[in-house]
Amino acid sequence: EAGVAQSPRYKIIEKRQSVAFWCNPISGHATLYWYQQILGQGPKLLIQFQNNGVVDDSQLPKDRFSAERLKGVDSTLKIQPAKLEDSAVYLCASSLSPSGGAAGTQYFGPGTRLTVL
Amino acid sequence: GNSVTQMEGPVTLSEEAFLTINCTYTATGYPSLFWYVQYPGEGLQLLLKATKADDKGSNKGFEATYRKETTSFHLEKGSVQVSDSAVYFCALSDLQSNSGYALNFGKGTSLLVTP
Secondary structure, three states: OOOOEEEOOEEEEOOOOOEEEEEEOOOOOOEEEEEEEOOOOOOEEEEEEEOOEEEEOOOOOOOOEEEEOOOOOOEEEEEOOOOHHHOEEEEEEEEOOOOOOHHHOOEEOOOEEEEEO | OOEEEEOOOOEEEEOOOOEEEOEEEEOOOOOEEEEEEEOOOOOEEEEEEEOOOOOEEEEOOEEEEOEOOOOEOOEEEOOOOHHHOEEEEEEEEOOOOOOOOOOEEOOOEEEEEEO
């Protein structure tokens, strides 16, 4: 079974530029999460989707960050314009469903490391 | 709000030593608790989980027991190997939080095992 795919793996941009990350979850997984992991810290949830609907985006800086999952499968996270403090690893995770049981186990992709200069 | 506190790293051990990484949590409801591991250059992997008080999660020689009375979920292994060198994250999910089952992570503890 293929895991969660993310691209690109690395991205370097200047501040004020825009950038987009792509995630393809495990086939059949209805729930998709984007996390931000700043160096030396644990991942922090940015947004959670259930199929193509947003469950929680309370920690997404909506003035510059946006995300979509139009067909309920793959997802794109965009930053526009980027700031220095956006330098981090952006992790995508998916699960069969948003539950506390085995179906809720989250599987993570390898992440995209963003450096903003 | 919900939070997870892990012991500071890095932790350096000799091969075959006993490992304990402390984790305590604060939650408004009845969370599920997890340990994730991140090997160098790889993504996060679920190591073990426990969904209710007194449950013990175990995998690859690691184990952790959900202690509601002390709000703890300490990770242990009786004999570590060089291949266990990684960063370990304690996490919780709590349906009663606004994020549903999204994970709330600790800061991570780096483990280095030397031959």
